[in-house]
Every structure is written in C-alpha cells, then in structure tokens.
Amino acid sequence: MPAQIPSLFKFTPAVRNYVWGGRALLSLTSAGATADDVPIAEVWSIHADNRVADGPFAGWTLAQLTAQYPAEVLGANSIETGTARFPLLIKLLDCANWLSLQVHPNDRIARQLEGPQFVGKTEAWHILDARHDSQLIAGIKPGAPLEKLHAAIGNAAILDLTERHHVQPNDTVYMPAGTIHALGPGLLVYEVQQTSDLTYRVFDWDRPQANGRALHIEKSIAAINPDLQGRIIRWKDAGNVAPLIQCPYFLLEIISAPVQRDTHKRSFHALTVTEGQALVSTLKGAVTLRQFDTVLVPASCESYQLEGNFRILCSSAPGGWDEESTQGDHRAYAE
Secondary structure, X not given: OOOOOOOOEOEEOEEEOOOOOEOOOHHHOOOOOOXXXXXXXXXXXXXXXXXXXXXXXXXXEHHHHHHHOHHHHHOXXXXXXOOOOOOEEEEEEEEOOOOOEEEOOOHHHHHHHHOOOOOOOOEEEEEEEEOOXXXXXXXXXXXXXXXXXXXXXXXXXXXXXXXXXXXXXXXXXXXXXXXXXXXXXXXXXXXXXXXXXXXXXXXXXXXXXXXXXXXXXXXXXXXXXXXXXXXXXXXXXXXXXXXXXXXXXXXXXXXOOOEXXXXXXXXXXXXXXXXXXXXXXXXXXXXXXXXXXXXXXXXXXXXXXXXXXXXXXXXXXXXXXXXXXXXXXXXXXXX
C-alpha cells in the first residue's frame, strides 16, 4: 500500500444511458463504449464507486480511498461532522428530453422510508448550456391545495400545479430535498448533490413504467414539501472566485481566472472544467483538464495553482452547519 496519497486524483467516469439523454457528453465515454443510437444521459464524474484512473492507486474506488485515508481525502469539515464516506456525487447531465417529474427525500424521510443507512438528496444545478426555449420545473405553485396535489401525483394533472422557469447559461438552481422538479429539453447541466441515488418519480410523461421507470406514488407523497421552491441565482462575472451556493451539504463556487487556492486541510476540492482548459499544479504534480474533465484535490493537498483560460466549478464540504436544524436552508450568492 502506498505510504502517502497523491495531491490529485482523476477517476474513470461512469456513464448512465437513460432514455432522456443526448450526445453532448460523448467525449467522456471510452471509444466504442456507446452505440450511436444509445442516449448518454448522465456522466458521474465524482462518486464513491468511481475508480482511480492512474497512478499508485489505480483501480481503487473513491470509497476505498475515503475509508483508508478519511482525514487526508475528506478534511476536517467532514470529520468534525462525523461523515464517514465521501459525501458528494458530481455529475453532468445532457437533457435531450424531459426528465421525469420527481422528488428526493430529506435525511429524515430517507431513513424513515429506506432504512437507517440512507441519506437524503439535496442538490444544485449549474446550467452549462440552454436552448432559448429551455425550461425546468422547480416547486409547486403557491396555494395549491394539499389534497389536490396528492390526488394529482402519478398523472398529468400534476403539471398544472408546478412552477416552470426559463433558464440560461450560468444560472444556478438550488434544489433542497422535498422540492418537486424536472429538467427540460435542451439543457446541459452540472449537478452537485448529496451522495444518494434516492429518486421518487411523480410523473414520467406517460413513458412505459417497464425497464426500471416505475412511479413512486406513496413515497412521493411522503417526500414532497409543497412549500419548497427551487431558487434561481444569476451569476455575474465579478472576480476570480465566486461562491454560488452554500448549504449544509456542499459549497459550490465558480472560478473564472488563474488563481492560487488552498484546501487548508478543511475539505477536498472537486474541480470540473466547464469551459476552456486548465492546468492544475501542486508541489507533487500537475494535470491538464479539458472541457468536462474533473479532478479531485484531496484535503491534504493544501496549496494548488490554477492556470489557463477556463471556467471551473468547485464543489467542497462546508463547515459550521447543523444538518438537523437547517433542512432546506442555504446561502445564495452572485445575485
């Protein structure tokens, strides 16, 4: 076993071929891995099951790294809150068609419905590209009667009760667990979320429920909080590093110019290039990232340098939050 972990980790991304996907993320798949008629819906760039692509830890999963080197990978913010596994899932989504209308449970509901080892799924979206007519659904219209809402779950009537929003590139949407939502056609999206895959389908645009696309009527009723709305934040380019969202589960920042950064051993930094190309350098090594590439800077790395002409999204673990008392709470920036 290597005595020390490297300062940078690249992982082999995992591809999800859901029915609503497109072809914009083809560059992240291995050659010949996906037939021309198979949609590429999601690329999971950072996930506990992803394997290290090269170096002395090649083949290790992120979960194995975290278990063996928790303080070095996660940092003090996670350790102080008792987090034992890698807490985030970072993915890219290519939405050629509507995703199912869905809701995610919060931590309490996840444990209640699925078991004590489960966590909820709060997430945030950053819009990378959007057609002029692209929309998403985020939340229930104010004042919708609860009885009417519950009766509409599972059928098209639910669409009349939801809030639709037009979005544009560089918009960020905070989506607390319990918010009913769906991404629409023509959107290319970066997503950071709790490391959970609990999704309850409310309505699936009358697609067949076969092949693992069943609706979750009772669980959706239990998970939906009709008072929660997805909030859209408009980013303004006003500095090298700008925070977009901070919540109990993650801090999302945007970096748009060369800069020296430091983890201070508080948290890992998950860096995804969304535009251009970046050189990430540390005292132990360097890696060049092209569009849609992701690298994990472990908390033990401390200082690193970003150079090039790029736009980068950085996700990390925040500190100083009481998760039980702040469900749905967040700080939004860059408005």
